[in-house]
Each structure stands twice: as structure tokens, then as C-alpha cells.
Amino acid sequence: MTLLEIVTLILLAIGVFFIAVSAVGLVRLPDLYTRVHAAGKAGTLGIVGVLMGVGVYYITSLSVVVKMVAVIGFFFLTAPVAAHMIDRAAFLTGVKPVEGTRPNELAGRYDPETRRLS
């Protein structure tokens, strides 16, 4: 194996490890908010690792590298937005956090009609 392939394998392995950790968290964590936390952060880091591996493997092709950088930027921009939208929708429709979540500072502070903080 060349050095390029070794670096690619290391990056791919880091990415696959973090995505797998994220899936384990999705299965084992106790309530919705902790699960979104696992999928939103570890999952994003893992997919960025995999895409960086692809970009390093095709380092001589400019178009592939540019596309990979664009997709990585897209993931960093959109993953927090998606996670926050899921959490907000869940909180507004009354999904309860796990027993012992304290302080729960948002409890009772949303106006149910206008869906804004009072």
C-alpha cells in the first residue's frame, strides 16, 4: 500500500468509528434529546472523516477535492439546524426528557399558541 492509501484508510476508519459510536448512542441512550445529541454531533464528525478520506484519496483531482470540501461545509452548516429543528418540534409537542433532567429551564416557558418564548 502506498502512503496515500494508508492515510485514506486512517481517515475512513476514524469516520466509520464515529458513525458507529453515534448509532450505538442512538440505540442505548435513554430519551430523545440525548439521542439527537449523539446523532447530531458524533454522526457529523464521522461523516466528515469519511468525506475527508475520499478527498485525500483523489487529492490529484481538483474537482473531487472541491466537491468534498463543499459537502463537508454543507454538513457543518445543516446538521445543527436539523438537530435543533427536531429538538424544538419534540419539545413543543410534549416529548418528556428522561427522569432526573434538571435544571429543565425551558419547561413552561413556551407559549403554546405562538410557539415563541415568553
Place this chain on the structure above:
Amino acid sequence: MSLFQTAVAALMFVLSLSLGAAVWRLLRGPSIPDRTTALDLIVNHIVGLVAMFVIISGQVVLIDVVIVISVLGFLGTVAIARFIEVGRS
């Protein structure tokens, strides 16, 4: 297959097992936001699998598939979250 391609295929196998865990949460999840989160993570898995398949097969054209799937996953997640929040009147 060379040793490098075999190693990448092994990583794809590990990612498939992890995809099974995410699908388990998608089927079981007690609430709809749980399923939406699982769907988001499944899209991440598929993007990773396609990206590694690009390396194994050498078909650089498939990079565009990665872009399309990631955009579709984000839009789907936002649409479902929006539906949960305001769509039940």
C-alpha cells in the same frame, strides 16, 4: 481485489452493521422525532457507504450522488420536523 480495497470493504461492512442499529431505532422509536433522528443518521450512513463505494469502484462520477443524497436528507429532516411542529392543526 487489492489489500486496500479489501480494507475499505471491511469498513463498509462495519458501517452496514451500524446501519442496522439505526434502522432498529427507526422501527422501534417511541415518538416521531425519534424516528426522524434515526432517519437523519441513516442518511449519514448511506452517504458514507456511497463515498467508500466510490473509492472501491473508482467511479468518480458517483461523487455527485453523495451531494444529492446529503441535500435530500437535510430537506427531508427539516420537512418532517416542520410537519411535527405546525402540521397537526
